[in-house]
Amino acid sequence: MSRTVTASLALEPEGAGWRLQLRGDWSLAAIPQIEAQLQSLPATLHGSLLCDWSHAEAPGIAPAWALLRRLADVEPEHPGVRHTGDPPHFLELLQKLQLDRRAPELAHAAPLTLPGLIGGLGRWSVLQGRHARGVLDFLGRIAAVIGQAFSRASAWRTSSLARHIYETGITAIPIVSLIAFLISVIVAYLGAQQLARFGADIFVVDLVTIAVLREMGVLLTAIIVAGRSGSAFAAEIGVMQLNEETDALRAMGMNPIEMLVVPRVLALIIVLPLLTIIADAMGLAGGGLLSLTNLHIPLPQFTTRLRESLGPTTFWAGLIKAPVFAALIAMVGTYRGMQVRDSARELGRLTTVAVVQSIFMVILADALFAVLFVQIGF
Amino acid sequence: MLDRSVDPVIRVRGLRNLFGSQVVHDDLNMEVRQNEIFGVVGGSGTGKSVLLRSILGLRHPDGGSIELYGRDVESLAAADRSSLVQSYGVTFQNGALISSLTVAQNIQLPLREHYLLSEHTLDELAELNLGLVGLEPETGGKFPSQLSGGMIKRAALARALALEPKLLFLDEPTAGLDPISAAAFDELLLYLHSQLRLTVVMITHDLDTLFQTCSRVGVIVDKHMISDTLDGLLENPHPWIHSYFHGPRARAAEKEIHG
Numbered sequence: 117m118s119r120t121v122t123a124s125l126a127l128e129p130e131g132a133g134w135r136l137q138l139r140g141d142w143s144l145a146a147i148p149q150i151e152a153q154l155q156s157l158p159a160t161l162h163g164s165l166l167c168d169w170s171h172a173e174a175p176g177i178a179p180a181w182a183l184l185r186r187l188a189d190v191e192p193e194h195p196g197v198r199h200t201g202d203p204p205h206f207l208e209l210l211q212k213l214q215l216d217r218r219a220p221e222l223a224h225a226a227p228l229t230l231p232g233l234i235g236g237l238g239r240w241s242v243l244q245g246r247h248a249r250g251v252l253d254f255l256g257r258i259a260a261v262i263g264q265a266f267s268r269a270s271a272w273r274t275s276s277l278a279r280h281i282y283e284t285g286i287t288a289i290p291i292v293s294l295i296a297f298l299i300s301v302i303v304a305y306l307g308a309q310q311l312a313r314f315g316a317d318i319f320v321v322d323l324v325t326i327a328v329l330r331e332m333g334v335l336l337t338a339i340i341v342a343g344r345s346g347s348a349f350a351a352e353i354g355v356m357q358l359n360e361e362t363d364a365l366r367a368m369g370m371n372p373i374e375m376l377v378v379p380r381v382l383a384l385i386i387v388l389p390l391l392t393i394i395a396d397a398m399g400l401a402g403g404g405l406l407s408l409t410n411l412h413i414p415l416p417q418f419t420t421r422l423r424e425s426l427g428p429t430t431f432w433a434g435l436i437k438a439p440v441f442a443a444l445i446a447m448v449g450t451y452r453g454m455q456v457r458d459s460a461r462e463l464g465r466l467t468t469v470a471v472v473q474s475i476f477m478v479i480l481a482d483a484l485f486a487v488l489f490v491q492i493g494f
Numbered sequence: 495m496l497d498r499s500v501d502p503v504i505r506v507r508g509l510r511n512l513f514g515s516q517v518v519h520d521d522l523n524m525e526v527r528q529n530e531i532f533g534v535v536g537g538s539g540t541g542k543s544v545l546l547r548s549i550l551g552l553r554h555p556d557g558g559s560i561e562l563y564g565r566d567v568e569s570l571a572a573a574d575r576s577s578l579v580q581s582y583g584v585t586f587q588n589g590a591l592i593s594s595l596t597v598a599q600n601i602q603l604p605l606r607e608h609y610l611l612s613e614h615t616l617d618e619l620a621e622l623n624l625g626l627v628g629l630e631p632e633t634g635g636k637f638p639s640q641l642s643g644g645m646i647k648r649a650a651l652a653r654a655l656a657l658e659p660k661l662l663f664l665d666e667p668t669a670g671l672d673p674i675s676a677a678a679f680d681e682l683l684l685y686l687h688s689q690l691r692l693t694v695v696m697i698t699h700d701l702d703t704l705f706q707t708c709s710r711v712g713v714i715v716d717k718h719m720i721s722d723t724l725d726g727l728l729e730n731p732h733p734w735i736h737s738y739f740h741g742p743r744a745r746a747a748e749k750e751i752h753g
Binding site: 144145147148151176177178182185205206208209210213457458459460461462 | 592593594609610611612615618619622625626637638639657658689690691
């Protein structure tokens with residue numbers, strides 16, 4: 117293919133009017149040059165105007181459209197423009213479109229003013245209020261379903277519950293075990309480094325026992341579950357929202373809260389304490405292994421020391437938090453899922469929000485528990 | 495760039511497609527000529543969409559050759575994907591508009607990708623393409639979720655036209671539309687076809703659309719394609735084709751055309 121010449125425009129006087137000679141490549145690809153050329157046309161022209169297309173190569177729709185738009189500015193009386201030299205076949209369609217066209221009214225962003233700012237603040241407050249009401253409404257619906265379930269056995273959705281227990285619990289066992297084990301080894305290792313300086317190696321056992329049972333076992337498990345299942349809840353329910361599946365359920369007289377939300381919340385409340393117990397066991401095993409290999413504390417001595425360091429509430433102080441964390445994670449995930457509307461981007465955004473918020477809520481709740489337990493001496 | 499004047503535009507020879515051990519297409523031949531509207535029909539599961547995906551280079555066929563403008567799609571897709579993509583426009587069954595972008599941004603998406611254009615030009619082109627498919631300029635600012643089914647089909651067509659293709663693939667363009675919107679879409683298609691001199695390949699189940707718009711039709715039966723004019727297919731003795739074109743719905747659609 118021969119190399120095409122760049123697009124050009126030449127305005128020549130002809131008789132009582134003008135002839136506009138189009139040359140070179142007039143395809144869509146050449147539109148930046150064409151636009152620049154069009155800008156160089158004079159603001160107004162008097163007399164007739166003849167567009168000569170005979171030297172325009174491969175004229176495209178968009179360049180022709182740009183030309184017509186520009187000519188309409190130059191020559192307000194549209195019929196004054198004629199086309200010659202084998203004009204493109206779609207010119208007629210474009211001319212018709214141009215006649216139908218109304219000037220678009222573009223919305224401009226309002227400049228920042230004091231009343232505007234106050235208005236913005238007000239709108240934000242109302243939005244937050246609505247948001248809070250939405251959360252309350254959601255909690256109320258969950259409570260209502262659970263309340264009904266005591267008088268109507270079918271509301272328990274046991275098969276769905278079982279599926280979620282499997283997906284959020286059984287399949288999470290390997291990762292939860294591994295992470296609890298490794299973190300506990302790290303804590304014991306670092307603790308031993310410090311305690312060895314005082315010759316207090318044996319207190320590594322106390323350190324591991326209290327850290328794992330009271331805090332780390334449940335907190336790590338909750339964070340892993342928030343990342344795994346909180347995101348899954350938001351994404352599953354979100355896609356169902358996008359596919360109008362939740363609307364379909366409602367239309368068939370089924371309650372999406374009962375079918376989708378409550379089984380997930382209950383499953384997680386059942387599963388998270390169990391996972392916490394596994395994490396506790398694996399954490400203690402990790403501490404025991406490190407004590408044996410690094411500190412040469414034999415296993416019987418480790419277990420004896422472990423029993424001595426255990427208070428009556430040490431284990432329960434960790435475990436009691438698990439159902440609360442579970443409820444938080446599950447409700448944040450399902451709530452964000454139910455909020456998904458309209459677009460794939462919303463789905464991604466709300467899934468992210470679900471994970472971030474549930475982890476935040478878990479840590480906040482953990483802090484509150486810490487204060488509470490100290491106050492009541494638990 | 496491809497030479498857009500080659501005839502036939504599409505040539506499929508001996509196409510074979512398998513799903514596991516299930517044969518979908520076996521020795522399927524198809525030819526689409528310049529400036530015709532070619533309809534593809536077939537029962538559910540006969541592989542109409544698979545055929546489309548093969549032609550678009552989205553699916554690697556298990557045998558046979560597919561030529562677009564006289565050049566092999568497989569080798570083209572590897573060597574010169576962008577010039578291949580710029581030579582055709584596609585609308586998918588459900589519109590497949592990007593849900594996080596407005597209609598105007600959807601139309602501008604391929605333009606932005608392939609050309610260096612100013613924002614002003616992009617806005618003008620979005621408006622032009624909306625105008626071509628008969629949508630108001632205001633529609634450009636809306637998101638796909640705010641549009642009706644008919645508007646989504648039109649917006650998808652506007653996006654397909656944005657790169658000024660000569661060849662248009664439409665997958666079920668009138669499915670899910672009310673008869674009035676569907677008829678308006680047929681009319682739009684015929685108008686654009688004549689004004690922009692497009693070659694159109696259309697998968698459709700809509701008999702009205704078929705009778706209104708198509709110059710030739712390819713029927714996928716027994717893993718092959720039988721292509722003919724509508725009049726030819728009406729005479730065809732194959733049992734599936736006969737029942738397709740002589741069922742109660744087909745008779746009504748035909749009556750409308752031939753009076």
